[in-house]
Amino acid sequence: MGLRVLAIALWAALAWAGQAAAQDQAWVQIEAQPSLAEAQDRARAYAALFPDVAGFRVSSGWYAILLGPYPKADAAARLAALKQEGMIPGDSFLSDSGKLGEQFWPEDGAVAAPAPMAAADPAPAVEPTAPIEPEETLQQAKAAEAALTDADRKALQEAMAWYGVYDGAIDGAFGPGTRKSMQAWQEAAGFAATGVLTTQQRGTLLANYQADKAEFGFETINEAEAGIEITLPMGLLQFDHYEPPFVHYNEKDGSGLRLMLISQPGDAFTLSGLYDILQTLEVVPATGERSKSSDSFTISAASDTVQSYAYAEAKNGTVKGYLVVWKPADAERMTRILPVLKSSFRSFGDTALDPGLVPLDAATRAGLLAGLEVKTPILSRSGFYVDAVGHVMTTTEAVAQCGRITIDHDTEASVLKADAATGLAILAPKTALAPVAFAHLQTGEARIGAEITVAGYSYEGRLPAPVLTFGTLEEAKGLNGEAGIARLSVPVLPGDSGGPVLDDGGAVLGMLLPTAVNGAKVLPDGVAFAASAQTVSDALAAAGIAATSATDANSHATPDALNAAGLGMTVLVSCWE
Secondary structure (H helix, E strand, O other), X not given: OHHHHHHHHHHXXXXXXXXXXXXXXXXXXEEEEOOXXXXXXXXXXXXXXXXXXXXXXXXXXOEEEEEEXXXXXXXXXXXXXXXXXXXXXXXXXXXXXXXXXXXXEOOOOOOOOOOOOOOOOOOOOXXXXXXXXXXXXXXXXXXXXXXXXXXXXXXXXXXXXHOOOOOOOOOOOOOHHHHHXXXXXXXXXXXXXXXXXXXXXXXXXXXXXHHHHHHHOEEXXXXXXXXXXXXXXXXXXXXEEEEOOEEEEEEOOOOOOEEEEEEEEOOHHHHHHHHHHHOOEOOOOOOEEEEEOOOXXXXXXXXXXXXXXXXXXXXXXXXXXXXXXXXXHHHHHHHHHHHHHHHHOEEOOOOOOOOOOOOXXXXXXXXXXXXXXXXXXXXXXXXXXXXXXXXXXXXXXXOOOOOEEEEOOOEEEEEEEXXXXXXXXXXXXXXXXXXXXXXXXXXXXXXXXXXEEEEEOOOOOOOOOXXXXXXXXXXXXXXXXXXXXXXXXXXXXXXXXXXXXXXXXOOEXXXXXXXXXXXXXXXXXXXXXXXXXXXXXXXXXXXXXXXXXXXXXXOOOXXXXXXXXXXXXXXXXXXXX
């Protein structure tokens, strides 16, 4: 009996010693797989690179692959170094022995297994002994937490914010929001979700946080001339150049991360202009969430090839913000970087980078073009409003095979009706419009030899407004006698196609067609064709839109009135991928 008691006591002592040793060690968890076979395959692959690969079943039922164990004092540095070298996944983290169960790798059991996790099935009966206590009871964890300093509490909130489970104030107050965040972190890490972190859990959370910070090389950047303070991952970025209103940071060592600080004198109007200009960048895809108010905006944009986030605010007579760009493959990494950018950005004073006397739009476009590629449409053509709610008539050439169609850059539109036979297409704006002018169709017989005016974006959006081109109506039919079109003598360009053709009273006598509609023959310069007013009217009727007729067929508009009519109804139609 004495020997049996001695054996039990010795077993308990060894168990306590093993637990104490385990608590002084940490693992680097690099991967987890749902099945044993998959986990063994992955562990075998990692074992070819690392001599200290181990695998254990965890409480979630998955199979974790780890490196180690390492002394706790060295584990965070080991994790950071391996991440920095790109040898392990970016979402690897520190783990302790408390949540590890049965060992499955190495298959010969060379790595000492940690204390087994609790099993769902009843354990076999054993001789009663004093149970091995967990690391801390809930009451002990609460008592240890109560002893934390204000700085310790804030550090825990910062770490949880880093992992995206906490979005409250960093104030050291552990209210309901902080408790829920602790539960969320515990669940994600495989611990019981009590809402109170044990001493060991706090150590794991902070160690992983510090390892991530070391990997990204965060530094607080104070741009005095720009009036911006922000914490940036300088392990992934490097300063490139100033180009007011921007401070450019490019990728470092192929990190794929780019960032641009924005600092510009201005107000709400300036802010709105910046918001519109950022939409024209290739690195700001059209898809994604946008939020805009009178004093700030955010853009969270994503496509299959690029993701970006922008923020700017108007404050103290300045507009300041930032744009960060990354690859979709780095999305997980950005879940840890973005919260730092958002929480650390601070605009101070009324200082801003001075772009000189150049207007914001011109300065901004020049700066962006120097550092980033601006989005360009596949092609742009002209169009014109045909009613008071903003329907647009244009050429089918302008809308063929488009992933997206815009009216005057900003308004997205869909094709309501398109007729390849006539070359006419009708667009419906996706947001309500109230055009200053729209087409009034000519009803009388076109007078041969009369002066005509074509309004169009001759240079496909390179100029901020349409151009008026003057010519003559040569014939009320095509070269082969085709009805429904008119032949013009006017020196137009491809960008003019789809624009309105006006008579001398400002009435629309047709829509300019692409020259290609007349076949492969090369026509003399100045020869152009237009779909007639009747053809335009018929197309509108087929789409359920009532055409508006000109009231006075014999009126002659003044040059100013003709100019206002042509420019007021004409729009730029752009076709995007």
